[in-house]
Amino acid sequence: MAVKPLTLPWYGVGRWSGGWYAAAALALALVALGAVAYSLQLSQGEVVTGLRNVGTMRGATWGLYVAFLVYFVGVSFAGISTAALIRLLDLRPLRAVARMAEVLTVIALLLGALSVIADVGRPLRALVYLPTYARPMSPFFGTFTLVIAGYLYASLVYLYLDGRRDAALCAQRTSGRLARFYRLWAAGFRDTAEARRRHERTTFWLSLAILPLLVTAHSTLGVVFGLQGGRPGWHSALQAPGFVVLAGISGVGHLIVLAALVRWLLDERERLDLTVFRWLGNILLVLTLVYLYFTVVELLTATYAADEHETRVTMAVLTGPYAPVFWVSAGALVAAVALLGRQFLTGRYGVGLTALAGVLVNAAAVGKRYLIVVPSQTHGTLLPYGDGAYLPTWVELAVIAGLLGLGAFLFMVFMKVFPIIEVPEPSEGGR
Amino acid sequence: MARYGMVIDLDRCTGCRACMEACKVENNTPEATFWMYVFRFEEGQFPNTHQWYLPRPCMHCDNAPCVKVCPVGARFKREDGLVATDTDRCIGCRYCEVACPYGVNYFNWKSPKKAYYLDWNDPDLQPVTNGDSPPYRNPDLDGRYGPEGRRTAGGGHAKGVIEKCTFCVHRVERGLKPACVVNCPLFALHFGDLDDPESEVSQLLRRKPHFRLLEEVGTRPRVYYTGGNPPVAATRQIEPVKGRV
Numbered sequence: 054m055a056v057k058p059l060t061l062p063w064y065g066v067g068r069w070s071g072g073w074y075a076a077a078a079l080a081l082a083l084v085a086l087g088a089v090a091y092s093l094q095l096s097q098g099e100v101v102t103g104l105r106n107v108g109t110m111r112g113a114t115w116g117l118y119v120a121f122l123v124y125f126v127g128v129s130f131a132g133i134s135t136a137a138l139i140r141l142l143d144l145r146p147l148r149a150v151a152r153m154a155e156v157l158t159v160i161a162l163l164l165g166a167l168s169v170i171a172d173v174g175r176p177l178r179a180l181v182y183l184p185t186y187a188r189p190m191s192p193f194f195g196t197f198t199l200v201i202a203g204y205l206y207a208s209l210v211y212l213y214l215d216g217r218r219d220a221a222l223c224a225q226r227t228s229g230r231l232a233r234f235y236r237l238w239a240a241g242f243r244d245t246a247e248a249r250r251r252h253e254r255t256t257f258w259l260s261l262a263i264l265p266l267l268v269t270a271h272s273t274l275g276v277v278f279g280l281q282g283g284r285p286g287w288h289s290a291l292q293a294p295g296f297v298v299l300a301g302i303s304g305v306g307h308l309i310v311l312a313a314l315v316r317w318l319l320d321e322r323e324r325l326d327l328t329v330f331r332w333l334g335n336i337l338l339v340l341t342l343v344y345l346y347f348t349v350v351e352l353l354t355a356t357y358a359a360d361e362h363e364t365r366v367t368m369a370v371l372t373g374p375y376a377p378v379f380w381v382s383a384g385a386l387v388a389a390v391a392l393l394g395r396q397f398l399t400g401r402y403g404v405g406l407t408a409l410a411g412v413l414v415n416a417a418a419v420g421k422r423y424l425i426v427v428p429s430q431t432h433g434t435l436l437p438y439g440d441g442a443y444l445p446t447w448v449e450l451a452v453i454a455g456l457l458g459l460g461a462f463l464f465m466v467f468m469k470v471f472p473i474i475e476v477p478e479p480s481e482g483g484r
Numbered sequence: 485m486a487r488y489g490m491v492i493d494l495d496r497c498t499g500c501r502a503c504m505e506a507c508k509v510e511n512n513t514p515e516a517t518f519w520m521y522v523f524r525f526e527e528g529q530f531p532n533t534h535q536w537y538l539p540r541p542c543m544h545c546d547n548a549p550c551v552k553v554c555p556v557g558a559r560f561k562r563e564d565g566l567v568a569t570d571t572d573r574c575i576g577c578r579y580c581e582v583a584c585p586y587g588v589n590y591f592n593w594k595s596p597k598k599a600y601y602l603d604w605n606d607p608d609l610q611p612v613t614n615g616d617s618p619p620y621r622n623p624d625l626d627g628r629y630g631p632e633g634r635r636t637a638g639g640g641h642a643k644g645v646i647e648k649c650t651f652c653v654h655r656v657e658r659g660l661k662p663a664c665v666v667n668c669p670l671f672a673l674h675f676g677d678l679d680d681p682e683s684e685v686s687q688l689l690r691r692k693p694h695f696r697l698l699e700e701v702g703t704r705p706r707v708y709y710t711g712g713n714p715p716v717a718a719t720r721q722i723e724p725v726k727g728r729v
Contacts, residue, residue: 100729108590281553282549436697
């Protein structure tokens with residue numbers, strides 16, 4: 054790449070190191086593995102997965118793919134909501150993670166869309182028919198149309214508008230092919246006080262518009278499950294708010310881990326200072342406490358005097374075949390609360406511990422998504438079919454690994470072609 | 485217009501599962517797929533046990549959760565009461581399956597050709613079949629039915645789509661009754677127009693106390709049961725089919 058030496062802080066743009074190539078190769082290897090597994094699924098059918106019919110086949114027809122669809126869309130939540138809140142509430146200390154959050158949202162939504170495609174039996178038909186014959190009556194309409202189309206579009210617009218200033222700055226200082234890309238992105242932006250003010254105003258209103266869309270969009274994914282009266286364990290008004298809160302947890306957790314990684318990789322202690330991690334850690338602490346409260350209320354309702362079918366699903370989760378997943382997830386959430394709570398009480402914050410909490414809550418979020426999707430199918434049949442079982446096969450695991458690899462690769466590429474942290478304005482003294 | 489429904493007399497059902505067999509032959513469903521299924525139930529403790537049987541076709545609900553959730557309208561309610569699946573439209577997301585409280589949906593996990601009970605192209609079979617097409621391969625299944633003209637009669641059996649009991653729409657539209665009904669040796673299954681007070685099913689429902697499965701879920705099924713009670717928590721299934729592809 055023909056990139057001239059730069060004077061401003063560019064956060065590693067254009068510096069393609071050996072470590073980067075190694076990491077990219079690893080990510081692409083995962084993508085290749087996922088592609089191989091998926092092609093096997095395409096040619097043989099979903100018989101290569103662990104999924105089977107609910108009922109006489111005593112299986113779960115939605116499994117890891119749907120659990121990760123829910124997880125990915127959840128992760129996307131925090132991205133754009135953090136970015137929008139930073140803009141709306143003018144949270145200056147968090148400005149440094151806004152770009153990261155926006156990219157996280159876009160990538161997570163892409164992965165969510167791909168996991169839908171991985172799950173359906175007729176992927177090509179799905180791509181054509183979902184828009185052609187869309188029915189707003191189906192909760193899936195919300196998932197596909199609101200989340201994956203509307204929300205992804207809004208996030209892309211946000212990322213684009215928010216990046217124009219940096220693109221203009223980059224365009225001034227680079228030559229070659231990338232410069233054309235920067236000029237296209239900047240679209241005539243000039244870094245004057247007037248333009249900056251207009252830019253601020255635009256992103257403010259866009260943030261305001263995104264927030265309600267965000268709550269609606271993420272609630273629709275909760276009601277995909279919550280509206281099903283025939284599935285004990287799913288049919289609950291708590292699904293939508295619970296979904297939004299857990300989405301926030303996994304997203305903020307992801308953001309913390311990314312910020313810690315970027316800080317370590319770019320040695321960017323100045324802009325990604327402890328204040329950033331204090332803020333994000335405290336947000337995560339509050340969200341996790343809310344979710345634990347939801348969990349307790351939910352368990353109490355489902356065991357105290359509930360319908361026997363409801364109790365059967367809950368007992369399968371608490372003491373049955375899903376108990377390991379449940380208790381590990383719950384333990385991870387409690388451990389994260391302990392870590393973050395200790396930091397909050399003592400006032401001593403550490404990047405490592407906050408990032409560890411981020412990893413813990415994400416592990417818990419994956420576990421919880423799995424527990425939302427699967428047990429109600431294997432243990433929630435209203436007719437006495439008997440208990441079922443579901444275990445993902447290597448194909449499903451490989452496809453999910455491929456998606457994660459793809460996400461990591463996209464993020465890495467973005468980091469190398471665009472400043473992952475907003476270039477500070479002159480008044481902020483970034484030079 | 486006729487609005488079809490089914491009445492199942494549990495007093496008569498002996499659990500012989502002939503209806504399941506009839507359905508399989510008529511609709512050529514692949515292995516481990518039971519559009520019609522007969523539960524064999526047991527209640528009580530030995531020696532004071534009681535066995536009874538409950539056939540479970542698709543309930544063709546009037547307030548069908550599967551129809552509501554289908555994102556592309558492949559699952560739809562016909563004016564004559566049938567809940568149909570357009571296998572040309574289905575994208576295989578299986579939302580109908582998780583929404584259905586009765587567990588009547590079957591996804592084609594692999595190419596059904598690889599999951600039929602008998603490989604009709606097997607060279608060992610050729611001398612016996614003399615090159616004929618399988619007797620159960622009913623060309624009616626590939627036709628288009630109803631005013632919508634959609635392929636809803638179990639035809640196709642394509643990989644990656646959902647299928648379920650069609651109430652034998654290809655027979656019903658010709659004035660015949662579903663295969664399970666006509667093959668029941670004890671006349672436990674009845675099929676007809678529930679809107680016509682003189683039909684056999686309406687008369688049965690007037691004469692006998694009846695229930696519908698999982699009425700509390702609000703699906704308003706079109707399949708009625710007489711001469712028995714719905715399964716309860718203590719009801720155990722015995723002799724389940726070994727149906728896992």
